[in-house]
Amino acid sequence: MAERYSSFQSGSLSWFLQRITAAFLVVVLAFHFFLLHFVNHASEVTFAGTTARMEQWGYMLTMVLFLLTATFHGVNGVYAALLNQGLTGGKKTAVKGLLAIAGLALAGQGTYLALVMAGVM
Numbered sequence: 001m002a003e004r005y006s007s008f009q010s011g012s013l014s015w016f017l018q019r020i021t022a023a024f025l026v027v028v029l030a031f032h033f034f035l036l037h038f039v040n041h042a043s044e045v046t047f048a049g050t051t052a053r054m055e056q057w058g059y060m061l062t063m064v065l066f067l068l069t070a071t072f073h074g075v076n077g078v079y080a081a082l083l084n085q086g087l088t089g090g091k092k093t094a095v096k097g098l099l100a101i102a103g104l105a106l107a108g109q110g111t112y113l114a115l116v117m118a119g120v121m
Contacts, residue, residue, distance in 0.1 A: 012077060021073040028066045054117035067110040102118040 025109060036045055054060045079099055115121045 014080070018076055018080070019075065021069045022058065024069050025073060031062070032066065051117055054114060055119055060114055064111055064114050067114070068107055068115045071103050071107045076100050
């Protein structure tokens with residue numbers, strides 16, 4: 001029988017955070033779809049409506065947490081997948097740095113946009 005291999009060691013911090021962020025994302029994604037696809041249909045979603053929703057602190061905070069969690073979950077998952085494919089040495093270090101920079105840039109830009117949409121900046 002084939003041996004199971006994973007870059008995540010069961011019980012490690014990366015393993016734990018990947019599962020916690022997945023659970024959070026399932027709940028917030030359900031909220032997001034319900035609100036923007038069932039309560040407000042796609043044709044009714046406008047820039048003005050988005051701005052109005054983002055001006056509500058609870059909604060804005062939820063969306064920023066959604067962004068940060070999804071960014072971490074995605075970057076961590078891509079990194080783990082590359083490790084599973086055998087990435088090692090200098091390439092591993094370079095990819096880790098590149099993914100960290102890309103994740104921080106995405107999180108920073110998204111947070112900035114959320115603050116602008118909320119009228120904070």
